[in-house]
Amino acid sequence: MKQEIIGYLESIKEDLFKISSYLYNNPEESFKEYNSSEYLCNIYKKFGFKVKKNIMNMSTAFSAEIGNGHPRICFICEYDAVKDLGHVTGHNLLSAISTGAALGLSKVISKLGGSIIVLGCPGEFLGGSKVTMAKQGLFEDIDAVLVAHPDIITAESGTSMALMPLKINYKSECGLSYRRKGTYSALDACMLTFNSLNILSKGFGPACSIDGVIVQGGKDPHLLPNEAESKFYIRATKKHYAEIVECKIRSLSKCLGEIMDINTECSIYEIPYDELITNSTLSRLFSHNLKEAGIIDIEGPKDTYSGLSLGTVSHLIPCIHPYISIVQDNSIKYSSREFALATISDFAKNIGLKVSHALAFTAIDIIQRETLLQESREELINFLKKQKD
Structure with a gap:
């Protein structure tokens, strides 16, 4: 199945690359991502996903789903840019990576069983829609959330503030x-x-x-x-x-x-975030699949000073948020205009394709090996119990 995913993504890689380029060339501020969300929705419709717009009464939020039953694996798209600076944090490439993983997995989901859910999450820079989604119960029927974030280093998922x-x-x-x-x-x-x-x-x-x-x-x-x-x-x-x-x-x-x-x-004045709880069971699994996809040098868990809206979700269900280097020039700084430009380079696109492979492979492992999902749930429950004690 993994080879089938690799072959399929190779055949549609230009569609994936266009996502990153389109969002880069059409940056939109938080909660004003009208063209970006519409562009992504049209792609998911094209590839047979059932798309819902305006979820939770957020006009630029969407969900795209394919498959049946559990496990229900969720990938995240973020597509807001920073005003006057553009995609300096790489949300354009993040959406392309998540879309690649979802489309690749959709090719084999009927054989595997389970479901793929993609959530289009606007406004990460201004209150993070994922917190609202979590508070309103949208994640209650989801088993795991997998997202990989473009960066200047490749590192395992850590925590956030x-x-x-x-x-x-x-x-x-x-x-x-x-x-x-x-x-x-x-x-x-x-x-x-x-x-x-x-x-x-x-x-x-x-x-x-x-x-x-x-x-x-x-x-x-x-x-x-x-x-x-x-x-x-x-x-x-x-x-x-x-x-x-x-x-x-x-x-x-x-x-x-x-x-x-x-x-x-x-x-x-904005929605508070919880700190991110990385699920080490899923993190180890993703790192293994990232190496299998050809990205070998992976640093230990990276903790970020910024807040992540995924933090609130991670207190409810198993989540990972690893970081992926998409730059060749070590002088490029994260959240700079140079970093934004790097997201649409050929190097970044090819790295992104490999990360899509790894995310899809991780989802396959979760679906095929029931003990992995059980272990990840127990890990989260035990962690939260220790925090209360």
Whole structure:
């Protein structure tokens, strides 16, 4: 069956390569990926998948499915780009890789049994639709999620940071700035919050960090800044730690508001992420299949400082998120324009094809060997149980 997949993907590789190129040349921002999602949906329809659009009332989200029954193996497409920068994180190639795996596996799924599900997940840069999908139960009937991310190194799936997005709004009295004697402004409270956090964060330990920015702080120097808004990303090795820091920041904001007689309001402005739990059973299996596909040099698990919406899904079902080097030039940095350009090189496309093989081979192993799926489930259950203890 594996040779059948290899031969089939070789015959349709130009369709796969066009995915990466099309998305690269037509970058769209998070949750505005109208052309990108339509392009991908048309490909899945062309190859016999049952396609559903607008899933979970997200206009650029979709699902594509073929096969029957369990195991139900899920591949992920991400296709949003960064505003004014394009596909600097390689989502265009990620979608091509996942599509290759799904199409290759579809060629033999009737012989194997089970189902292939592809989820088109918009908005990875702004709240990650996978978290919404997970919260609304979309992953409850899925057995495993396999996704490989383009990078500058090839590495096993590791973990990611949990992410808590917190917004603070301060409001104070209006007035002329030259009459501000004895008066605190909203901007004063905002700046004091940043200064206080700069000191307090030293006690949060290496498991947690905070990135913040002032997004509103006044428009006219003649007037007191009566409204100020700041946004923070609280990153932590576990979501529990991020929640603790969130409570501390809320308490700080409330305290400063009371001292300075300024109204304060804290809110979560994007969907929080859990940290990624890599399923080592599936990770070992994928690494073996990646070597079989011809990619030999694989580093150990890569942990990322960024948040991944797949993290929330990984607390529900077995998931992997390995990294694949698609560059030949070691001077190219990830998330750069040069990296984006590298995603449509012949080298990257050929690497992507091999990764599609490996993902499809991993799915075959899961379907054919029931003990693998059972082992991966037990691993996740035991891991979550230890976290609670």
